[in-house]
Amino acid sequence: MRHFISPDVDLVDFRPDDPDDFSFLLQALVGPADGEGEESLQFTVSTLTGLASTVESQRVVLGKSFVIAGTSKIGEILGSVRSAIERVEGATWAEVAERLTRLGHYEFEDYA
Template sequence: MKPKVRYFDAVDADLDDFSPEDPEDFWVPIQVIVGPADDAKAEELIQFTVCTPKALQAAVAREGFLMGRSLVIVDSADMVRIKEFITTEIEKIEAPTYAGVGVQLAWLGNFEFEDNAIS
């Protein structure tokens, strides 16, 4: 089975017109809605945080450390390229079952059903 990206969403940003105040220093949480490629009705949520190296550096300087799971580290605020990259990474996953796909999705980002997929 393979996952298919349905669409992208964000609570704090308009992804279609994304232009942070400083394109070299930003964080933006995004949500990706995915489902099985062969079932257009099923959908799950994966969350990522897109950020720049400068934003990471500032966070580490402030806190002294930073956990890195579900981060997508970018060199620009080009949301078209960011979406293309995330879509490619998600859609190259393949497993015998959708539960297996879920395990792999949970490695990329915060997967809505990761506790179910891992157990």
């Protein structure tokens, strides 16, 4: 796990207007512990109210890559995501990357 970025919110100063109703894209930049480079793993972070709004507008929402937050404390959210990512293990980076797809959308997931 290298670091987090978001095109939607400021992760340093995250304070949603409504702490019970928000949703944003979170990208975790990950790479092998013993090497250079990083690749993106994407999540949608949302509260239950934010998810309900998404379901209302889209009618059906598939669940992969969702992080359902019961807090607006960004440190807690990022800490939980970081912990889940760092628990993923494999003998090679390819094995780790394949297992990361179970958590979020991995940027090379659908490459042939």
